[in-house]
Amino acid sequence: MDLNAKIAALLRDFAAVQTSKLKMWGYRRAAAAVLALEEPIETLLQPDGTLRKTPNIGPSSSRIILEVLQTGTSATVEQTIAGSDQVVDVDRRRGLRGHFLSRSQVVAALKNRRLKGPRLADYRGDLQMHSTWSDGTQTLDDIVRTGIARGYQFCAVTDHSYGLPIARGVSMQRLFEQHRAIDRINARAGGTFRLLKGIEANIRADGSVDMTPGELRQLEVVVAAPHSGLRSAADQTARMIKAVATPGVHILGHPRGRKYGSRPGVSADWEQVFEAAARANVAVEIDGDPHRQDIDYDLAALAIHAGCLFALDSDAHSTAELSYAETAVAHARLAGVPPDRIVNCWPLDRLVEWLQAARTSG
Ligand SMILES: [Zn+2]
Structure with a gap:
């Protein structure tokens, strides 16, 4: 039972039915603070029955939290929702929070020795992230510095492709400029760290990828x-199968495209999609962005059964978000993904060999 997740969800619901914008933001901030707690929320309880002071959790939010700790639910929240005009909408959003882990559950999964999946120490590098070249705030140098500090041997910078102007997708000309910058950085790193030239290509409605085969071959890592x-x-099974069968694609990124409490993502027969990915030697991603967690441990178990390779990535847009890879590792541990099937856990030369094989197969 993920009590942090349950309480955060109730605070989100309560935020949604506030008439004051100020109160709405207050409960939202509290919900985010609870989701980000490193420990189970019960540990905030003090002997006198009050809650330990925590940044962004104010007195009104504390009262809701105590109510849930004492009764298992919050009558205050439920009654307010029932008396509002948002019953249907709150219900819909409640259905879109399944299999999301709070940070405290991520920490617990990373520590739990009984789980058979990858350890954090097995994780050698991150294969999906964004830089200042598209919609990220981290420079290429920031990525290298933080990657090394996290103990990585490689990272792939995968800015958005030109087909996605809304995310400041990079033109091919800018991409070649970026490649020259990456070459200079790698030369300076002198073999201690490798920045890989990647892209996050967009899967169109018909399942085609928004770059030509020749363009895809210019890249070392293609996340579609x-x-x-x-x-x-x-049903979008055909769309997703076509995408993974596209020569030059290495990783099926955030396969569902779901968002916490907001949208369900792609509907598909995932068993068929994963079987197609396994046949094409394309890795299925576990995107560790806490709002995505896509795919989750349940679907990951299905992908193990289908024989898939996996990529566990942060989808970071800033250096602080590189820690999102831990959420992906936690899901892989809960699913029991064998480390040998996770491309991020391979030595760099094995990873590069696999990446090159997909580029030449087209
Ligand atoms: Zn994306």
Whole structure:
């Protein structure tokens, strides 16, 4: 039972039915603070029955938290929702929070020795992130510095492709400039760290990828990911199968495109999609962004059964977000993904060999 997740969800629901914007933001901040706690929320309880002071959790939020700790639910929240005009909307959002881990559950999964998946120490590098070249705030140098500090041997910078102007997608000309910058950085690193030249290509509605085969061959790491049709209930199995079968694609990025409490993502027969990915030697991603957690441990178990390779990535847009890779590792541990099937756990030469094989197969 992830009590942190349950309480954060109740605080989000309570935020949604506030008439004052100020109160709405207050409960939202409290919900985010609870989700980010490193420990189970019960540990905040003090002997006198009050809650230990925690940044961004004010007195009104504390009262809700105590109510849940004492009764298992919050009558205050439920009654306010029932008396509002948002019952249907709150219900819909509640259905979109399944299999999301709070930070405290991530920490617990990383520590739990009984789990058979990858250890954090097995994780050698991160293969999806964004830089100042598209919609990120981290420079290439920031990525290298933070990657080394995290004990990595490599990272792939995967800015958005030109097909996604909304995310400041990079033109091919800018991409070649970026490649020259990466070459200079790698020369300076002198073999201690390797920055890989990547892209996050967009999967169009018809399953094609928004770059030509020749363009894809210019890149060392191609993550293909859906950014549209993420609220549609229509079956999109064919779209996803076509995407993974595209020569030059290495990783199926955030396969569902779901967002915490907001959208369900792509509907598909995932068993068929994962089987197609396994056949094409394409890795299925576990995106560790806490709002994505895509795919989660349950679907990951299905992908193990289908014989898939896995990529565990942060999808970071800033250096602080590089720690999101830990959320992905936690899901892989809960699913029991064998480390040998995780491309981030391979030595760099094995990783590069696999990356090159996909580039030449097209
Ligand atoms: Zn994306």
